[in-house]
Amino acid sequence: xxxxxxxxxxxxxxxxxxxxxxxxxxxxxxxxxxxxxxxxxxxxxxxxxxxxxxxxxxxxxxxxxxxxxxxxxxxxxxxxxxxxxxxxxxxxxxxxxxxxxxxxxxxxxxxxxxxxxxxxxxxxxxxxxxxxxxxxxxxxxxxxxxxxxxxxxxxxxxxxxxxxxxxxxxxxxxxxxxxxxxxxxxxxxxxxxxxxxxxxxxxxxxxxxxxxxxxxxxxxxxxxxxxxxxxxxxxxxxxxxxxxxxxxxxxxxxxxxxxxxxxxxxxxxxxxxxxxxxxxxxxxxxxxxxxxxxxxxxxxxxxxxxxxxxxxxxxxxxxxxxxxx
Numbered sequence: 337x338x339x340x341x342x343x344x345x346x347x348x349x350x351x352x353x354x355x356x357x358x359x360x361x362x363x364x365x366x367x368x369x370x371x372x373x374x375x376x377x378x379x380x381x382x383x384x385x386x387x388x389x390x391x392x393x394x395x396x397x398x399x400x401x402x403x404x405x406x407x408x409x410x411x412x413x414x415x416x417x418x419x420x421x422x423x424x425x426x427x428x429x430x431x432x433x434x435x436x437x438x439x440x441x442x443x444x445x446x447x448x449x450x451x452x453x454x455x456x457x458x459x460x461x462x463x464x465x466x467x468x469x470x471x472x473x474x475x476x477x478x479x480x481x482x483x484x485x486x487x488x489x490x491x492x493x494x495x496x497x498x499x500x501x502x503x504x505x506x507x508x509x510x511x512x513x514x515x516x517x518x519x520x521x522x523x524x525x526x527x528x529x530x531x532x533x534x535x536x537x538x539x540x541x542x543x544x545x546x547x548x549x550x551x552x553x554x555x556x557x558x559x560x561x562x563x564x565x566x567x568x569x570x571x572x573x574x575x576x577x578x579x580x581x582x583x584x585x586x587x588x589x590x591x592x593x594x595x596x597x598x599x600x601x602x603x604x605x606x607x608x609x610x611x612x613x614x615x616x617x618x619x620x621x622x623x624x625x626x627x628x629x630x631x632x633x634x635x636x637x638x639x640x641x642x643x644x645x646x647x648x649x650x651x652x653x654x655x656x657x658x659x660x661x
Contacts, residue, residue: 339378339545339561344412346512346545347374347397352406354389354396354569366392368569368621369406374513374545381548381556383592384566390549391436393566394515397547398433399424411512429459432506436518438498442490448501449486452476455509471508479504479534496527500534507538515547520555528552532559553596557581562632565589568614570621575633585635585645587612587619 354367367389374380382390396403399415408416411430413423435441442451453472455461462468473483479500490498499519506514516535520528532555538544550556556563557577564574565588573586584590591612598604614621624636629646637645 340376341378343376345373345409346376346378346411347547348407348409349373349393349397350407350409352393352396352408353404354392354401355404366569367396370566370569370571371406371626372564372571372574374547376512376545377539377543378561379539379546379548379559381550381560381563382566383551383553383556383563385551385592388566389569390551390566391517392569394433394517394547394549398431398515399427400433425459429455429509430512431515432509432511432513433515433517434499434502434506434519437522438495438502438519439490441502442498444490447487447489448476448481448493451490451501452486452504452508455505459509461509475504475508478507478538480530495523496530499523499527499531503531503534503538507542507544510542511544513545513547515549517549518551521550521552528555535559553592565592568621570624570636572621572624573633573635575629576631579629579631579633583629583633585629585633586637587617587645588614 350371352367352370353365355363355365357363370389370393372380382393384390392401395401397408399419403416406416407414410427413426415423415427419427449469449472452475453468456468456471462471469486472486476483476486481497481500481504490501493501502519520531523531535546536559539546548556548559560577562574562576563580565572565580565586567588573580573584573589580589581593584593587610591610594608594610598607619637619641621636623638624641625638626634626636627642628634635642635645
């Protein structure tokens with residue numbers, strides 16, 4: 337099932353700010369004025385280096401954090417401020433999260449069946465124990481695990497299997513949006529491919545939308561419909577994966593893409609990685625506004641920076657990104 341861009345956006349984030357007060361006079365501005373939309377059935381990826389605010393956005397959207405400012409609209413509900421009991425119940429059923437560490441996010445004292453079925457118990461979704469067990473076993477089968485293992489504990493599974501349990505738990509309530517927070521970074525490369533393919537298959541089957549948080553650009557290009565590039569809490573560039581990879585505008589995006597190794601020794605020897613340092617770049621993220629490049633491609637900058645960068649991008653192509661894929 338492809339993304340439905342004719343429908344209303346499933347998630348609409350406007351001006352999201354997430355500050356953490358460290359002392360009376362100092363606050364960490366983890367996320368600063370971030371806006372994006374996700375449509376039904378779409379995979380929107382947030383990329384950027386560690387500490388750029390990717391996971392904080394995911395946790396603020398699902399309301400593990402209370403946003404400092406901005407609005408979050410999800411499936412017609414305002415979930416950014418104080419929510420009513422019914423709104424919170426709908427949010428918990430329709431939005432789920434897959435966490436980064438598949439061991440730390442599973443209760444070691446509970447069986448896999450109880451972990452996956454916890455949502456069913458909380459929302460009283462089953463008429464009896466037989467229906468509950470049948471649904472748990474069907475979900476285990478869907479994510480590629482043996483249904484008879486529902487009575488085992490997390491420590492009896494490998495890392496990839498535990499992440500499948502996390503996916504099964506997220507899918508159990510048939511959510512409209514799943515936030516995948518670095519859900520493959522702790523896994524081996526071959527297992528990463530299995531998990532991502534499983535997520536794509538499930539999306540085809542159920543039409544679930546993903547907010548995919550990652551720093552592996554090769555995997556992001558494979559799974560995403562659209563991409564947002566984040567740095568120091570600011571969303572610098574957003575667009576379709578083809579727009580971002582074929583014509584990066586912002587110097588930070590260009591530096592990220594230029595660092596990707598090319599699986600061709602002849603080309604790799606000639607690849608030049610661009611260096612970007614915010615402190616010496618002369619760029620002030622707070623002064624930038626969104627500028628349309630083309631299609632769905634936007635970059636955050638001043639008018640002067642936009643003219644300079646677009647002109648440079650039209651005359652030079654980032655070496656190696658096309659050969660990589």
